[in-house]
Every structure is written in structure tokens, then in C-alpha cells.
Amino acid sequence: MLTGAGISAESGVPTFRDSDGLWEGHRPEDVATPEAFDADRGLVQRFYDERRAALARVEPNAAHRALADLEAELGDDLLLITQNIDDLHERAGSQRVHHMHGELRAAWCRACDVRIPWERSLADEPPCPGCGIAGLRPDVVWFGEMPYGMDEIHRALFSCDLFVSIGTSGVVYPAAAFVDYAIAGGSETLELNLERASNSDFHVSRQGPATELVPAWVAELTTAEATA
Ligand code: APR
Numbered sequence: 001m002l003t004g005a006g007i008s009a010e011s012g013v014p015t016f017r018d019s020d021g022l023w024e025g026h027r028p029e030d031v032a033t034p035e036a037f038d039a040d041r042g043l044v045q046r047f048y049d050e051r052r053a054a055l056a057r058v059e060p061n062a063a064h065r066a067l068a069d070l071e072a073e074l075g076d077d078l079l080l081i082t083q084n085i086d087d088l089h090e091r092a093g094s095q096r097v098h099h100m101h102g103e104l105r106a107a108w109c110r111a112c113d114v115r116i117p118w119e120r121s122l123a124d125e126p127p128c129p130g131c132g133i134a135g136l137r138p139d140v141v142w143f144g145e146m147p148y149g150m151d152e153i154h155r156a157l158f159s160c161d162l163f164v165s166i167g168t169s170g171v172v173y174p175a176a177a178f179v180d181y182a183i184a185g186g187s188e189t190l191e192l193n194l195e196r197a198s199n200s201d202f203h204v205s206r207q208g209p210a211t212e213l214v215p216a217w218v219a220e221l222t223t224a225e226a227t228a
Contacts, residue, residue: 001067002178003082003089006167006193007210011058013086017169032142045123048138051085052104052119060092063166063214068093070218073225079156083168083175085140100147100175102140111135147174158185164217165190167210170197192217 005015016028030036031047071078071094080097082089085104089097102108107118112131118139120126125134141147157163163182170176179189179201191202192213206213 001078001080001164001166002168002175003067003080003084003166004168004175005084006169007063007082007214008058008061008084008086008088009167009194010063010209010211011061011088013054013058013084013088015167015169017171029143032140033144034142035144037137037142042123045121045125045138048104048140049121049123052138053121055086055104058086058088060088061211063210064088064092064094066215066218070221071096073222079153079160081153081156081175081178083172098149098153100141100149100153102138102148104138104140106139107136108139109133109135110137115139150174153178154181157181157187160185160187163187163189164192165197165202166192166214168193168197190217 005013009015026047031044037044067080067089071080076096078096080089080094081100082097083101085099085101087103087105105117105119106115107122108115109128109130111133112128112135114128114130116129118136122136122138126136127134128136157178158181160182163179165179168175170179182189183201189202189204191197191205192210193205193207194209195207196205206217
């Protein structure tokens with residue numbers, strides 16, 4: 001299962017590409033690249049500081065909760081991969097979330113390579129608790145960087161029975177290609193999204209808000225499992 005910004009939209013977390021295609025007034029590429037960080041570190045740190053602080057003002061929604069319920073049913077048979085850097089899946093109760101694009105509430109020290117939970121600002125360049133050097137950046141994956149855990153993700157995609165994509169526009173690779181890998185591996189594929197995504201090779205596509213589609217689909221699946 002793959003989730004994107006659309007699953008958190010109804011919690012009040014802005015998506016990246018809806019409406020005007022800007023992300024809080026910036027093109028995603030202008031604040032989410034190593035080059036942007038090198039060119040204007042303060043801008044990028046402040047941008048992520050604001051996103052991190054905003055997490056305190058949002059709550060998980062019915063779609064996040066339904067996926068936590070599904071994990072409770074399926075255990076290790078469910079791999080929840082999210083492109084989201086928010087922590088709403090965890091706060092809804094999901095325990096095994098694979099953040100392929102990293103996490104807002106984590107920092108990565110470029111000096112000593114340690115990754116640590118982080119709640120505060122990074123714009124004031126605090127020293128790394130590990131090495132004392134002011135080398136911390138948000139532990140998020142930027143354009144041009146390798147998403148986390150791709151080997152495990154590929155193995156799961158080629159061996160799963162069902163691949164479900166929720167709330168993602170399907171324009172950012174490698175996640176946009178996951179549906180093709182799943183189909184190549186013989187999986188059924190389902191899309192739950194407000195609109196058909198651009199990589200709409202799915203066997204089944206349902207359009208609507210995540211807070212309606214996801215709980216309804218989870219209820220269908222768990223009822224079917226119970227009667228099987
Ligand atoms: N319910 C379901 N889907 C929704 C909802 C909703 N309430 N609101 C919006 N959507 C859909 C939109 O129709 C769109 O297809 O969610 C999708 C959001 O797309 P993007 O904003 O492009 O977000 P995402 O696909 O997660 O972006 C991928 O791009 O910039 C990078 O690293 C960033 O992880 C991010 C990646």
C-alpha cells in the first residue's frame with residue numbers, strides 16, 4: 001500500500017500539487033533539493049520548521065484510522081509505504097509505517113550521519129546532540145536523493161497480491177512506477193484518489209475523498225476476509 005499527500009488533505013495538511021501547483025507558494029523543486037539547501041539554507045530550514053510546527057495543529061482522519069485498523073487485522077501482511085513526511089499514520093495507530101521520503105519530526109546530521117527524532121526548529125542551526133557540530137538538516141528525501149528502503153519496497157511490490165495507492169498524484173518517481181512493478185509481479189491494483197492519477201494503469205480506480213473511500217474499502221475487505 002502506498003499513501004500520498006491526499007490522505008492527509010482532510011486533516012488540513014496541504015497537498016503539493018493541487019490548485020495552483022505550488023507548495024505554500026514555492027515550487028516543490030525550489031525548497032526540496034540539496035541544491036536549494038546549499039543555495040539558501042535559511043529558507044529551506046524555515047520552510048520545514050513551519051511544516052513541522054504545523055503538525056501540532058492537525059489530527060489524523062478517518063482514512064488514517066482505517067489503515068491502522070487494517071494493520072491490526074493483517075499484521076505483517078500489510079506494508080504501509082507513505083510518501084508523506086507527516087506523522088499522522090503513526091498518530092492514528094499504525095505501527096509499521098515505512099516513510100520512503102523521510103519524516104518531518106526527524107533530523108539528520110551531515111557531519112556524523114546520525115538520524116534522530118527532532119521536534120524543534122532547525123533554522124537556528126542547533127548543534128547535533130551526537131557530535132556537537134551544527135550540521136543538522138531535515139531527515140527528508142529531496143528531489144535527486146534516493147528514497148529510503150527501496151530494496152524492501154521492490155521485493156514487496158513484486159510479491160504482493162494487491163497494491164493499493166491512496167491520495168497520490170502519481171507524478172513523482174520512483175513511487176509513480178510502483179503500480180507498474182506490482183502489475184509486473186502479478187498483483188491486482190486499486191487506486192483510491194480524489195481524481196484519477198496520471199499513472200492510471202490501475203485495474204480498479206475509485207474517485208472521492210480519502211475519508212470516505214478508505215474506511216469503506218477497509219470495511220469491504222475485512223468483511224470479505226471474515227466470511228472467506
Ligand atoms: N482524498 C483523496 N485524494 C485527495 C484528496 C482527498 N481528500 N485531496 C487531494 N487528493 C489527491 C489529489 O487529487 C492528488 O492526486 O491527492 C493527490 C496529491 O498529489 P500531490 O500533491 O502531488 O502529492 P503526492 O502525490 O503525495 O506527492 C508526491 O512529491 O514533492 C514531492 O516528496 C513530495 O512526497 C511528495 C511527492
